[in-house]
Each structure stands twice: as C-alpha cells, then as structure tokens.
Amino acid sequence: MNGLDNHVDRDLEEHLRHVLYSVAATSGRAELRMIAEQPHRSRRHQLVGALAALLLLAGASAVAWVASRPDAQRTGSALPGWYQAVAPALPEGFEHVAVTWSNESFVSFQAINPMSPSLLYFTVSRERRGPNPEGTITVEELRSGADPDRPVSLPDGREISVDCQVLTLASVDRMTVPCADVAASQRRALALALAFDVVPQQLPAPAAEVSASESSLAIAVESVTNLRSDGGISRPNWGYAQYSELGDGESPPLLQIRYSAGLVPPLSESERTRRSAGTDGATITWQGLPNGWLMMAITRTPLDPATGGLILDAAAAHKPGPATNATTPPATP
Amino acid sequence: MDGFEEFYRAHLDRARSLAHLITGSRAVAQEVAQDALMAVHDAWDELDNPSAYLRVVVVNRSRSIQRRLVRERLHLSRFVPVEPSTSDPVIDETWHLVRRLPIEQRTIIVLRFYEDLSLAAIAELLDKPVGTVKSSLHRALARLKENLA
Secondary structure (H helix, E strand, O other): OOHHHHHHHHHHHHHHHHHHHHHHOOOOOOOOOOOOOOOOOOHHHHHHHHHHHHHHHHHHHHHHHHHHOHHHOOOOOOOOHHHHHHHHHOOOOOOEEEEEEEOOOEEEEEEEEOOOOEEEEEEEEOOOOOOOOOOOEEHHHHHOOOOOOOOEEOOOOOEEEEEOHHHOOOOHHHOOOOOOOOOHHHHHHHHHHHHHHHOOOOOOOOOOOOOOOHHHHHHHHHHHOOEEEEEEEEOOOEEEEEEEEOOOOOOOOOEEEEEEOOOEOOOOOOOOOOEEEEOOOEEEEEEEOOOOOEEEEEEEOOOOOHHHHHHHHHHHHHOOOOOOOOOOOOOOO | OOOHHHHHHHHHHHHHHHHHHHHOOHHHHHHHHHHHHHHHHHOHHHOOOHHHHHHHHHHHHHHHHHHHHHHHHHOOOOOOOEOOOOOOHHHHHHHHHHHOOOHHHHHHHHHHHOOOOOHHHHHHHHOOOHHHHHHHHHHHHHHHHHHHO
C-alpha cells in the first residue's frame, strides 16, 4: 500500500467515525417508519404500528397546516418569502426549490433542474455550531476561491453548505443523478449570496417531520417488476428507494426511484414532460406528475430500460403522495 | 441491586446508538437496548464488567435481529425506507452505503470506528479469529472506498 492509499484510508476512517457519531446522535429521535408486513406480528408490534399510523396522520396534518400558512402558498405569484430571497442566487436552470428538511437547528433545500435532471443541495444552520469547527472555511476563504464543497462558517458561528455531495458518484451507471453542470463557481456564488442575503432572516418555519407516501411508489414498482426493496432515504419532500433482484445473495441495485415534491414554483407543463437519458449500462427516465412531484427512475442492465417509463405511468395513475403543496387548511386547528 | 439505576441511566443512550448503527433502525435499537439492559439487570450481581457485558449483548441481539429482518425482506418487496438520519446529505449517503454492507462487515465497522475497539477486542467479542476480522474490515473499507470514490 503506498502513501497515497494510506492517506485515503485515514480520510475514509475519519469520515466513517464522523458519520457513525452523527447518526448515533439521532438515535433518540422519534421514528416514523413504514414497516413491511411481518409474517408473524405480535400484539405489541400491532400496537406500535397503530401508534406509528397515528403519528403519521398527525405529521401529515402538521405539514398541511404549515403548507396552508401565507408564507407557504405556492400557487400563482405568491411565492414564499424564503424563495424570493434564495432565487436570485440560484444557478441557471435550478429555479425549482423544495425545503427538504427544516427544524429548530437547520434548514435544507434541494434545487432541481428538471431539464437535465440535476440536483443541488444547500443547508443553512439556525444556531451556532461552535467556534471555528473543523472542516469548514470562512466567508473570506470562500470569496478567495476556497473549495465550495466544504461548509462555510459564518462570523456568528453558524454554517452554510452548498454541494452536490449526495451525488458524488456522478454516474448514472452507479444509480446516481449527474450534477457536473453545477460549476464550483456557481456553488460559491450561491453560498456567498446565502451568507449575506438570506441569513438570518427569510428562512422557512420548522416543519413536521413526516414521510411522503412511499406506499404508492411501492405499488407502482410492484405492478411492473418483481424486485425486492433494498432500502433508501425518505424525507418530507424528497427521497429515493432502491430495488434489487430477488434472491439470497447480494446483488447490486437494478432500479432506483427518486422523487422531489413541494417544489417552488411548481413545474410548468413543458417541464413535466417525460424525458430520458442514458449510457450503455443504464437509463434515467424522469417526469413531472400531476400532483407536483418530479419522479425519476434509473434502471440498470439487465433490467429493460422501458421499465422506468412503465413505473412512472403506474405512479401517475396511483397519484402518489400527499399534497404537500396543498392550500386547503386542515379541518381542525 | 446497588448501582444498577445509575448504570442504566449512564449506558442507555450508548447502547441504543450502538444497536441503531448495527440494525439501522431506531425503533429496533430501542427494544434491543432495553432488552440488553434487562439482561444486565438479571446478571448484575455476577458481573465484573457490566459495560463489556452490555456491549456483547447489544451486538449479539442486534446481529440476530438484523439477520432475521434480512431473511424476511427477501420474501417481501414492499418499500422499506431508511428513516431520515441527519441534515447532511453526505452523511446520509455514506450511512446508506454502510447499511448496505453485509451484517458482519457492518458490525465490525461500527465496533472499530464507533466503539474504537482494537481488532483483537472485536475478534474476542465476535468469537472470530483476528485474521478473519482484519480481512472483513479490509473488504468493508475497500467497498466503501470504491463506492465513495
């Protein structure tokens, strides 16, 4: 093993420690998780399931209430204040933004380019993260051309990050969505704009943590494939799920479904048109659905590339997902 | 039962986190941690090192449950999402890759980089030769490095 490998391994080990400690810190949170049907469910599990369903309903009501607030109106020209603050700094083509995570500590956004499709993530913390935390750069360093992939530490101790890191495996062959067209200079400009124009005001209010209606996606997948679920990530306004071949052995994912919801402004009719792109080994098909979602299906050989389109057809027919951009207030306050 | 209540309060979070990292589920982790602490309670008067015993019970029960969940998932094709974990997409993506490791490799990764155990201590805890643990760790790191490249 040469010196470079040793350096890479040490970086990886430190990254793993950071990831494991970060995930472990969330272990005490309440969980909203859709569990697959168990062959033998105990009474305790049934009660836990009922409680989870009640929490899910409560969360959905909270989201509907938040969505009904004046600053969350997403129809017509009444765009929320946070969007108007962010919009001037968005790279060209990334005009649609969803709030993917919002709590007392931070707000995360996802900007999409429905024509490519590409995804861009940015996060703003609401509270101090400690003095000069490791791995961050200052606003001055950013302005001087420092790597915009690292979080920016603001003078007041809070942080901003703008990156495509969730898509670092920038290859459709490896079940990711490319974002190579988001240049470092564009990300740097967005981070600088956020640092001076958005923080500390104009951030969305904390929203309830609630999963979107993944079950509808599952129905769409089950209706056209015979694959098994291989996990994924579920957020209020975006998520993905992967599927692999049935069998006892490990196999790489053949299908990945991604969705983005709650987009501001909503996709236009032309932006909702189905498109596809691909390489020799994989195909990505994406489309805006009538409920406002942008869905993507990435298929990898030997799965038939047409499968992605069939799944999107089925998803559109099932009208997946709660109306996170609904304007109707809930029946009870 | 002198000291158990204090031990319980001091170790519940750590036990729950360890189980969460191995099973990937907070809900399962909560049950594993509670069950493991009850096992410590039952054996309290006979334990020289209750912390080490608690770790062994948490690891063994987490691996057992995880194997069962994997078997059940093979017969199901329902969407089973990973719960949101952090605010950072980088962490979430790496965590997803760690979750995709085989249970033995994932357990070793967690014990090495979360519990900071030596290879010899991991080998003793898992009842495996040190060489086996070392090769499993190497394979896990190589796989993560390839996917994160």
